[in-house]
Amino acid sequence: xxxxxxxxxxxxxxxxxxxxxxxxxxxxxxxxxxxxxxxxxxxxxxxxxxxxxxxxxxxxxxxxxxxxxxxxxxxxxxxxxxxxxxxxxxxxxxxxxxxxxxxxxxxxxxxxxxx
Amino acid sequence: xxxxxxxxxxxxxxxxxxxxxxxxxxxxxxxxxxxxxxxxxxxxxxxxxxxxxxxxxxxxxxxxxxxxxxxxxxxxxxxxxxxxxxxxxxxxxxxxxxxxxxxxxxxxxxxxxxxxxxxxxxxxxxxxxxxxxxxxxxxxxxxxxxxxxxxxxxxxxxxxxxxxxxxxxxxxxxxxxxxxxxxxxxxxxxxxxxxxxxxxxxxxxxxxxxxxxxxxxxxxxxxxxxxxxxxxxxxxxxxxxxxxxxxxxxxxxxxxxxxxxxxxxxxxxxxxxxxxxxxxxxxxxxxxxxxxxxxxxxxxxxxxxxxxxxxxxxxxxxxxx
Numbered sequence: 518x519x520x521x522x523x524x525x526x527x528x529x530x531x532x533x534x535x536x537x538x539x540x541x542x543x544x545x546x547x548x549x550x551x552x553x554x555x556x557x558x559x560x561x562x563x564x565x566x567x568x569x570x571x572x573x574x575x576x577x578x579x580x581x582x583x584x585x586x587x588x589x590x591x592x593x594x595x596x597x598x599x600x601x602x603x604x605x606x607x608x609x610x611x612x613x614x615x616x617x618x619x620x621x622x623x624x625x626x627x628x629x630x631x632x
Numbered sequence: 633x634x635x636x637x638x639x640x641x642x643x644x645x646x647x648x649x650x651x652x653x654x655x656x657x658x659x660x661x662x663x664x665x666x667x668x669x670x671x672x673x674x675x676x677x678x679x680x681x682x683x684x685x686x687x688x689x690x691x692x693x694x695x696x697x698x699x700x701x702x703x704x705x706x707x708x709x710x711x712x713x714x715x716x717x718x719x720x721x722x723x724x725x726x727x728x729x730x731x732x733x734x735x736x737x738x739x740x741x742x743x744x745x746x747x748x749x750x751x752x753x754x755x756x757x758x759x760x761x762x763x764x765x766x767x768x769x770x771x772x773x774x775x776x777x778x779x780x781x782x783x784x785x786x787x788x789x790x791x792x793x794x795x796x797x798x799x800x801x802x803x804x805x806x807x808x809x810x811x812x813x814x815x816x817x818x819x820x821x822x823x824x825x826x827x828x829x830x831x832x833x834x835x836x837x838x839x840x841x842x843x844x845x846x847x848x849x850x851x852x853x854x855x856x857x858x859x860x861x862x863x864x865x866x867x868x869x870x871x872x873x874x875x876x877x878x879x880x881x882x883x884x885x886x887x888x889x890x891x892x893x894x895x896x897x898x899x900x901x902x903x904x905x906x907x908x909x910x911x912x913x914x915x916x917x918x919x920x921x922x923x924x925x926x927x928x929x930x931x932x933x934x935x936x937x938x939x940x941x942x943x944x945x946x947x948x949x950x951x952x953x
Contacts, residue, residue, distance in 0.1 A: 553661075554658065554661075554662050555661075555662050555665045555666065569689050570662060570689055570690050571689065571690050571691045571695070571696055571699055572699070574655075574658060574659065574662070574699075574700075575699040575700050578655075578700060579702070582702075590657075596661055596664070596665075597657065597661065598661055599657075599658050599661070
């Protein structure tokens with residue numbers, strides 16, 4: 518009886534681990550255009566990548582503190598919002614990460630095809 | 633919106649001061665936008681329960697605030713192996729010291745450690761080591777991936793030594809050292825244990841000629857204690873370790889041999905009535921010294937042969953490598 522629960526938990530841990538690295542890449546890739554948190558989350562969800570609120574905002578702050586994003590407070594719809602966009606360093610890092618991701622993806626495709 | 637304000641206040645209290653207003657302003661905007669979108673869908677204001685449902689995905693305030701901290705763990709996987717190795721090495725040394733001390737306390741009735749010392753020192757040791765590695769996690773681990781030299785790896789075929797046996801050896805060596813250094817009362821207690829006499833007065837004393845030998849034995853014991861500590865850190869045999877153990881065993885054997893020559897003066901009776909007891913004790917001491925010298929020489933030979941063999945194995949390994 519305990520086996521399926523364990524296997525689900527294991528799967529969930531592995532799934533989260535797999536997603537964790539991809540989220541930063543997805544956020545960076547989407548911030549080619551300027552977004553604030555709410556619209557960014559909606560845009561990612563529309564592309565099939567749900568990210569919860571508790572994860573997105575700390576991630577945005579971390580990427581900004583690492584110099585990959587820049588942000589500014591601006592008023593929109595009578596409310597002040599913080600808009601994020603890729604910085605110059607962020608653009609360069611994104612292109613390198615995408616190249617790496619494509620390599621990993623191609624390798625995985627070959628490995629899975631052989632399996 | 634009072635519920636939202638309560639949530640934001642709770643999160644704010646747990647955030648670093650410098651970032652509080654900024655983070656809460658952004659969080660507040662996100663929650664408000666979400667509530668407005670939901671209200672526009674429903675065409676009415678949200679109930680209290682519906683507001684609570686909006687807040688739930690943000691998580692408990694303590695969790696929500698913690699996610700904004702750069703470190704969400706005390707000791708990360710990069711530093712954890714060193715942390716664990718330090719505890720695994722340090723705790724046996726600490727316990728050996730303390731059990732050695734406790735054994736001396738039992739023998740002597742003297743108070744070496746204050747009450748609760750063992751528990752307190754273990755807690756302190758674990759606490760200080762944890763604090764050190766938590767700081768290292770933040771300060772050092774990020775800056776360098778860690779420098780290490782593969783040449784320091786133990787050679788193939790090295791025999792591992794059980795940490796338990798080293799710890800036991802360490803405890804006995806510490807007790808022996810305590811006897812040699814005459815931790816207050818220990819010799820009187822040994823006399824009491826042997827004769828069931830009153831511990832108040834010890835009618836025997838160690839002859840003056842023994843003092844240099846005791847000093848030499850103390851030095852050898854200290855060296856052995858240091859060797860045990862090194863073995864606890866790197867618990868495998870090497871040619872050098874076998875050679876140093878051969879040397880310390882040889883030194884102990886020589887000291888025992890020198891002591892044998894002055895056996896008549898080992899223990900001196902302070903009253904005429906104790907002369908027979910002193911003679912009996914001197915005989916016992918002489919036999920113990922003889923046995924001790926034989927064992928020490930045997931150990932010296934054994935470790936010397938082991939060092940020689942390890943030297944040959946190292947040479948063969950170098951040739952085949």
